[in-house]
Amino acid sequence: MDVTRSLVLxxxxxxxxxxxxxxxLAALVERVVTHRPGARVVRxxxxxxxSLLLVRGIAVREKMLRDGExxxxxxxxxxxxxxxxxxxxxxxxHNVVAATEAEFAVVPHERLERITETRPHLTRLLWLNTxxxxxxxxxxxxxxxxxxxxxxxxxLFCELAxxxxxxxxxxxxxxxxxxxxxxxxxxxxxxxxxxxxTLKLLTADGxxxxxxxxxxxxxFQKLAKAAEFDPxxxxxxxxxx
Amino acid sequence: MDVTRSLVLxxxxxxxxxxxxxxxLAALVERVVTHRPGARVVRxxxxxxxSLLLVRGIAVREKMLRDGExxxxxxxxxxxxxxxxxxxxxxxxHNVVAATEAEFAVVPHERLERITETRPHLTRLLWLNTxxxxxxxxxxxxxxxxxxxxxxxxxLFCELAxxxxxxxxxxxxxxxxxxxxxxxxxxxxxxxxxxxxTLKLLTADGxxxxxxxxxxxxxFQKLAKAAEFDPxxxxxxxxxx
DNA sequence: CGGGATATTGAGGTAGTTCAATCCCAGTGG
DNA sequence: CCACTGGGATTGAACTACCTCAATATCCCG
Numbered sequence: 001m002d003v004t005r006s007l008v009l010x011x012x013x014x015x016x017x018x019x020x021x022x023x024x025l026a027a028l029v030e031r032v033v034t035h036r037p038g039a040r041v042v043r044x045x046x047x048x049x050x051s052l053l054l055v056r057g058i059a060v061r062e063k064m065l066r067d068g069e070x071x072x073x074x075x076x077x078x079x080x081x082x083x084x085x086x087x088x089x090x091x092x093x094h095n096v097v098a099a100t101e102a103e104f105a106v107v108p109h110e111r112l113e114r115i116t117e118t119r120p121h122l123t124r125l126l127w128l129n130t131x132x133x134x135x136x137x138x139x140x141x142x143x144x145x146x147x148x149x150x151x152x153x154x155x156l157f158c159e160l161a162x163x164x165x166x167x168x169x170x171x172x173x174x175x176x177x178x179x180x181x182x183x184x185x186x187x188x189x190x191x192x193x194x195x196x197x198t199l200k201l202l203t204a205d206g207x208x209x210x211x212x213x214x215x216x217x218x219x220f221q222k223l224a225k226a227a228e229f230d231p232x233x234x235x236x237x238x239x240x241x
Numbered sequence: 242m243d244v245t246r247s248l249v250l251x252x253x254x255x256x257x258x259x260x261x262x263x264x265x266l267a268a269l270v271e272r273v274v275t276h277r278p279g280a281r282v283v284r285x286x287x288x289x290x291x292s293l294l295l296v297r298g299i300a301v302r303e304k305m306l307r308d309g310e311x312x313x314x315x316x317x318x319x320x321x322x323x324x325x326x327x328x329x330x331x332x333x334x335h336n337v338v339a340a341t342e343a344e345f346a347v348v349p350h351e352r353l354e355r356i357t358e359t360r361p362h363l364t365r366l367l368w369l370n371t372x373x374x375x376x377x378x379x380x381x382x383x384x385x386x387x388x389x390x391x392x393x394x395x396x397l398f399c400e401l402a403x404x405x406x407x408x409x410x411x412x413x414x415x416x417x418x419x420x421x422x423x424x425x426x427x428x429x430x431x432x433x434x435x436x437x438x439t440l441k442l443l444t445a446d447g448x449x450x451x452x453x454x455x456x457x458x459x460x461f462q463k464l465a466k467a468a469e470f471d472p473x474x475x476x477x478x479x480x481x482x
Numbered sequence: 483c484g485g486g487a488t489a490t491t492g493a494g495g496t497a498g499t500t501c502a503a504t505c506c507c508a509g510t511g512g
Numbered sequence: 513c514c515a516c517t518g519g520g521a522t523t524g525a526a527c528t529a530c531c532t533c534a535a536t537a538t539c540c541c542g
Contacts, residue, residue, distance in 0.1 A: 145430025
């Protein structure tokens with residue numbers, strides 16, 4: 001199975017990739033590693049020499065506070081480069097944690113550097129990948145800073161549905177949701193207790209519910225409206241980059 | 242006066258720049274434009290063909306909500322490329338607004354593209370610039386999501402002081418602060434009223450105060466402690482990138 | 483079938499909001 | 513040099529969204 005399949009799907013939603021470029025992406029991968037649920041995949045502050053492409057499962061970027069509280073700054077799906085930022089930064093400012101059992105393709109930084117020396121277009125697409133991360137961060141700042149708990153959770157669900165669709169996961173208003181309510185709380189800047197209450201409201205209003213490790217969205221339009229969700233920030237338009 | 246001076250200072254804190262590279266950066270600039278306080282410099286959704294380097298003044302990235310509320314997702318100082326993200330994204334997901342009178346160096350995207358074709362190292366440094374933006378976004382997510390109002394404002398002040406120092410602005414515990422309390426509120430996800438009360442506390446505790454359009458930090462150590470401020474996320478180490 | 487993790491519910495508390503009145507002060511014009 | 517103006521800052525009082533703590537219920541896995 002081709003471990004770069006999801007990444008290619010993700011990039012092809014934003015630009016045209018030649019076969020040659022797809023091969024070059026596949027050639028980036030040195031090996032594949034698997035991590036258990038809860039495993040810390042990258043530790044804040046450690047020097048980085050490889051970057052990891054998520055192939056299967058879900059991972060999160062986690063920033064800890066002194067008192068043990070945490071804020072998750074991004075949720076990663078297959079096709080996401082969870083620490084491509086480490087290529088430029090050399091040291092990450094946060095942990096990356098496997099939220100479920102997860103498989104990663106390992107990409108040595110030398111190979112990325114080689115791409116920047118020889119393939120300008122592919123370089124720009126990798127750069128783009130990190131720009132989309134930043135755009136997601138900004139949208140989350142709006143959520144965390146200004147939206148109600150109800151809208152925060154609704155917005156997270158909308159984003160998840162759209163991003164899963166990009167890489168061909170989920171269907172019929174059903175998507176995998178292997179996260180706990182504590183995860184949702186740490187993603188949204190809420191407490192797990194309040195997430196539980198909020199989910200009850202969303203379910204009662206017939207917008208969305210979590211059931212059996214799945215996210216069921218009954219009415220995406222209504223959910224998006226409640227969340228003020230506009231997918232523009234995901235930059236899905238296919239154009240020369 | 243060299244309009245890329247602050248940018249060079251900023252990059253030289255992270256890596257070594259050759260004279261040749263400095264010249265190449267200067268050659269990026271096509272012209273310089275000035276904007277009035279409050280002017281929208283880049284409008285969300287408009288196609289981008291140039292990027293803007295802030296030379297003088299302060300600018301913010303602003304995301305609006307339906308009801309007129311807003312969240313500011315970044316505060317930009319001289320030396321910051323306020324919409325380098327537009328080079329890859331082609332369309333921005335937020336407005337850029339001049340908070341004060343501000344001067345920008347205009348960099349056409351063709352010239353940036355040319356850099357990606359001919360100068361891998363400089364390309365990586367421009368990429369790095371956007372990675373630092375993303376790192377700042379993440380730290381702000383922690384602030385907005387998990388810190389108290391007191392710590393949010395304290396953290397903002399710490400970041401501002403450090404980033405001003407990088408580009409050689411301010412001294413003796415005094416830095417320019419031409420923003421209103423409404424700006425601070427929109428940066429931190431608070432109300433202006435609560436910012437006012439919070440500033441009173443910070444002043445009373447002898448940590449920091451705003452006075453005469455200036456930020457005065459009486460005791461940076463204590464302020465940093467109150468904010469849980471750790472500058473690691475600004476990635477100031479000078480190393481090969 | 484048992485046990486630990488996860489989720490739910492209730493009751494009470496609080497940080498930050500809302501609204502509205504007042505104050506301050508830097509410009510501006512006379 | 514002073515009065516006027518308007519944006520920004522401050523203050524008070526009431527309110528509420530979300531938190532905290534704690535008890536119970538449910539799910540999932542071995």
